[in-house]
Amino acid sequence: MSLLELKNVSKIYGELKALDNVNIHVDQGEWVAIMGPSGSGKSTMMNIIGCMDKPTSGEVLLDGVDISKESSRKLTDIRRDKIGLIFQQFHMVGYLTAVENVMVSQYYHSMPDEEEALEALGRVGLRERARHLPSQLSGGEQQRVCVARALINHPELILADEPTGNLDEANENIVLDLFAQLHKEGTTLIVVTHDPEVAEAAQRTIVLEHGRVAREIINENFGKS
Amino acid sequence: MTKRRMFLRMVTASLLRRRSRMLIALLSIGIGSTILAGLVTIYVDVPRQMGAQFRSYGANMLLLPKEDGTLNRESLQAALNTIPADSLVGAAPYCYTRLDMTSRQQSFTAAGTDFDQIQKTSPYFSVEGNYPAKSREILVGREIAETIGVKTGSDMVLTWQPGTTSGSGAADGGRLPGSVLSGQAEGFGGGMVYVTASLDKESRIASLTADTSSQTPEIGGAVPENESFMEQFAGMTLPVRPEDVDVVSGATVTSTAIVNALNTAVATTTAVRPKTLNFNVAGILTTGGEEEGYVFLSLEDMETMTGSDRLDVAELSISASAGQLEEYAELIGESSDSVQARLVKRVTRSEASVLEKLTGLVFLVTLVVLLLTMICVSTTMTAVVSERRREIGLRKALGASDGSIRAEFLGEGLFLGLLGGVMGAVLGFAFAQAVSVHVFGSSIMFQPLLLPAAILVSMTIAALSCLLPIRRAVAIDPALVLKGE
Incomplete structure (x- = not known):
């Protein structure tokens, strides 16, 4: 069953076709990587899937709902309820501790629950760092907090934008292991990346070029390493 | 944890953990609030302050005997009792007569009075030497002192001649009823x-x-x-x-x-003999006015000489608005059948007009400070918003509605307002106190209402100042957090 489906999606900025008649679908529970050089339309696609932008034309079905025509307020609701976001720059609220940063996500979603937030930090191995401010955490630790924050509300889809772009290899592996765990639990993952290694961790890679889907690669070795 | 607690936690964390930034915002609110609280305190206190100031320009009410009444200590005291004790600065009684200095063949206007009260009602009197403190001590006007050549410490023998009182009865041989x-x-x-x-x-x-x-x-x-x-x-x-x-x-x-x-x-009662007493000059009086041609002695000495406790006039210095003064004057006229009150219009009118101008000025300055504070806070908050663009974008990406963003910034603004208000009330009072002491030379009382009022005003200013910055915050695009800037 498909969780996400893009049908003939185009996004045009003046003369520039950022996305040109793109068709993709992602099944429930699938782990998909989106690759492509800069300017290929990755960011535009990410914004549209993440309910932060609307296509110029075409349909975007998320969990059966067409989000391409929704108001931005409605999009905020959908993003909050269905999507967990992970960013390249980690993006934490600088004056809140790790656990508070996780709780911010709960706060906007439903109800802050410190116990649950601490558990989520435990999952990413940072329970004992819960009371630290972002400035007291390493980049890898910050990104793990962001993973904990993304999964805290049990989203149907985790959307990660270059999640390992600023990490060393050790931390990259920790994050990818976390993704693998989430995948096993049935969470759908879409990871936008430059990094072939990160793409190879996914089941399938969609390659974008000039706003079009250039090719799709099925990872034959998925789950074997 | 409830949403409200999380909200408070975020708002306070934002202020407490981002000290340097928020300190600027707090300072602008706090200083604005301080000046406002100070000015308002002065504004409220100015009439009292200036009232007390004006009292140094002399009496603003006269008590005179009614046509068929007599003014003496009893009727004066009865009239004074109708004026609130805390607004009565002083009340100087005067009884005028002629006294002769036979050795020099001079005759002077002499005023019996109360020297303690004179110092309150006529603070501009300048005395070389001292005010008389004892019986048989007198104050001599400069003009007289120069004419007859007396100095502080000189002796003067003064004689009172019967029939020289200005009262009725002497001219027709004292054929008064009942005599x-x-x-x-x-x-x-x-x-x-x-x-x-x-x-x-x-x-x-x-x-x-x-x-x-x-x-x-x-x-x-x-x-x-x-x-x-x-x-x-x-x-x-x-x-x-x-x-x-x-x-x-x-x-x-x-x-x-x-x-x-x-x-x-x-x-037989008016067949009083002339009375001669020996006085000691305690001080020479300079006023720049007609008082320099008078000799002042205590009411007691005056009574000893003339045998009468009759008063001609009492000068009152009252710290009150023109309207209140009129009320007091009316009250005295109604309650006493022997004493009437008259306002010294020259003094009360100029007081009222100066007060009006002064309060108007303070009001205007208050308004300007209010405006400046709002501009300052608004600018600071706008800077805070652009500094926190990424955080706001992140919050929106995490699902914060526009309402949440508004609430959080307004919450921070109100919290700043609260802190600034407390700061303003405390420092503002200190500021007003300092101004009061240095400018008016008197201290002011703390108005308990100042604290809630300062907090309320300060929170309102903070909230209003946040409106524009909040609009900018709400307009931030959540997608900016994805661009990997």
């Missing part, structure tokens, strides 16, 4: 005839006795025993016309002498 008169006249053979008459309430003769022991016995000497002669005077008013009197036949000269004695009789 007793005595007189004398030459009778038969040069012997003196004495009479004593008492007057009733209408100044008519009530009774008459005569002493004719110097006259021929059985003839003139027997006139006082002649009832029909003596009783005919009852009911007559003085002076008695000789043709209205039936004389005792054979004792015409003695009878006429009795009539003459009656007509020249003076009241």
Whole structure:
């Protein structure tokens, strides 16, 4: 069953076709990587899937709902309820501790629950760092907090934008292991990346070029390493 | 944890953990609030402050005897009791008379007064030496001092002559209702005839006795025993016309002498002798006004000399608005049947107009400071918003609605307002106190209402100042967090 489906999606900025008649679908529970050089339309696609932008034309079905025509307020609701976001720059609220940063996500979603937030930090191995401010955490630790924050509300889809772009290899592996765990639990993952290694961790890679889907690669070795 | 607690946690964390940034915002609110609280305190206190200031320009109310009443210490005190004690700065009684300095053949206007009160009602009096503190000490006006050459410490012998009081009764021989008169006249053979008459309430003769022991016995000497002669005077008013009197036949000269004695009789009570006292000059008074031609002595000494406790006027210095003064004056006029109050319009009017201008000025400055504070806070908050663009974008990406963003920034603004308000109330009072002490030379009382008022105003300013920055915050695109900037 498909969780996400893009049908003939185009996004045009003046003369520039950022996305040109793109068709993709992602099944429930699938782990998909989106690759492509800069300017290929990755960011535009990410914004549209993440309910932060609307296509110029075409349909975007998320969990059966067409989000391409929704108001931005409605999009905020959908993003909050269905999507967990992970960013390249980690993006934490600088004056809140790790656990508070996780709780911010709960706060906007439903109800802050410190116990649950601490558990989520435990999952990413940072329970004992819960009371630290972002400035007291390493980049890898910050990104793990962001993973904990993304999964805290049990989203149907985790959307990660270059999640390992600023990490060393050790931390990259920790994050990818976390993704693998989430995948096993049935969470759908879409990871936008430059990094072939990160793409190879996914089941399938969609390659974008000039706003079009250039090719799709099925990872034959998925789950074997 | 409830959403509200998380909200408070985020808002306070934002302020407490981002100290340096928020300190600027807090300072702008706090300083604005301080100046506002200070100005408002002064604004509220200015009438009182200036009222007290104006009191140094002299009395603003006069108490005078009503036409048929007398002003003395009792009636003065009764009138003063109608004025609230805390607004009565001073009340100086004055009793004027002429005193002679016979050694120099000079005569001066002398004022009996209360020196403690004079210093309150006429603080501009400048005394070389001291104000009299003891009995028999006097204050001499500079003009007199220069004319007769007295200095502080000099002695002056002053004489009071009866009949020189300005009161009625002296000119017509003291034929006051109810008084007793005595007189004398030459009778038969040069012997003196004495009479004593008492007057009733209408100044008519009530009774008459005569002493004719110097006259021929059985003839003139027997006139006082002649009832029909003596009783005919009852009911007559003085002076008695000789043709209205039936004389005792054979004792015409003695009878006429009795009539003459009656007509020249003076009241025994006003038949007071001149009084001379020795005074010591305690100080020389300079005022730049007519007071320099006066001699001032204590009311007690004045009473000793004249034997009267009559007052001519009392000067009152009252710390009150023009409207209140009029109320007091009316109240005194109504409650007392012997004393009337008059306002010194020259003083009260200028007070009112200066006050109006001053409060207007403070109000204007307050308004400007209010505006400046809002601009300052708004600018700071705008800077804070652009500094936190990424955080706001992140919050929106995490699902924060526009309402949440608004609430969070407004929450921070209100929290800043609260802190700034407390700071403003405390520092503002200190500021007002300093201004009050340095400018007005008096301290002010802390208004308990100042704290909630300052907090309320400060929170309102903060909230209003946040409106524009919040609009900018809400407009931030959540997608910016994805661009990997």
